[in-house]
Amino acid sequence: MHKRIRLGVNIDHIATVRQARGTRYPEPIQAAIEAEQAGADSITLHLREDRRHIQERDVLLIKDVLQTHMNLEMAVTPAMVQFAEQLKPHDVCLVPERREELTTEGGLNVLGNMEQIQDTCQRLTAVGTKVSLFIDPDLKQIDASAKVGSPVIEIHTGHFADAIDNKTIQQEYKKILLAVEHGVNLGLQVNAGHGLNYHNVIDIAMIPEIFELNIGHAIVSRALFTGFAAAVSEMKQLMLDAR
Numbered sequence: 001m002h003k004r005i006r007l008g009v010n011i012d013h014i015a016t017v018r019q020a021r022g023t024r025y026p027e028p029i030q031a032a033i034e035a036e037q038a039g040a041d042s043i044t045l046h047l048r049e050d051r052r053h054i055q056e057r058d059v060l061l062i063k064d065v066l067q068t069h070m071n072l073e074m075a076v077t078p079a080m081v082q083f084a085e086q087l088k089p090h091d092v093c094l095v096p097e098r099r100e101e102l103t104t105e106g107g108l109n110v111l112g113n114m115e116q117i118q119d120t121c122q123r124l125t126a127v128g129t130k131v132s133l134f135i136d137p138d139l140k141q142i143d144a145s146a147k148v149g150s151p152v153i154e155i156h157t158g159h160f161a162d163a164i165d166n167k168t169i170q171q172e173y174k175k176i177l178l179a180v181e182h183g184v185n186l187g188l189q190v191n192a193g194h195g196l197n198y199h200n201v202i203d204i205a206m207i208p209e210i211f212e213l214n215i216g217h218a219i220v221s222r223a224l225f226t227g228f229a230a231a232v233s234e235m236k237q238l239m240l241d242a243r
Helices: 012-021 028-037 056-065 078-087 111-126 139-147 158-162 166-185 201-205 217-226 228-242
Strands: 006-010 042-046 070-074 091-094 130-135 152-156 189-193 212-215
Touching (some): 006 028, 012 028, 012 042, 028 228, 056 070, 056 078, 078 111, 091 111, 111 139, 152 166, 201 228, 212 217, 217 228
Parallel strands (some): 006 042, 006 212, 042 070, 070 091, 152 189
């Protein structure tokens, strides 16, 4: 019997629409509540350095209303680490961040920043937060993630999601399979996400060792036509059916 897979709904792009016009709507808090009611197991949001979507007030208000828990995505910077220490979210996912990127374009270079990331893991673990590292399906990065003391990794599925020919799709899928197996063998909880949508999620969700998928853009996009609760529910059902 396969383990039940969990869905973390990323609500960043609700805030993107709001920030585009500087209005008071749409409200990320409403999206978080509707996502939970539709079956989301956690709410993911990324407080970026450039504040292009989620703002501090969103993080603070949403943490107070969640019935599930928050997964805060953040860069490894002194200001963000200090913010997270004060906030004490249930989960933190450390991600790379560049101002010019449209979205997170690749995994964290744990191998090249082990001292800083290890220090961050220790500081956040000390306040009761579970740390995850967003990394490419690279075995050396997975080894480094285990060494710095992160109990969770999130496999970057973007290269798989963006592949357009069958050969590349199969190559990227194999990398993910090997990465998941390697992470589990090291005793890590393995999540996955980035670029997943209603067409490709089944292949990832059917990997039995994956604990949770974090999905945002596809759900927000579907919600424009179906409503947010329906979009979340449909994605969750696809994932559950895959198991």
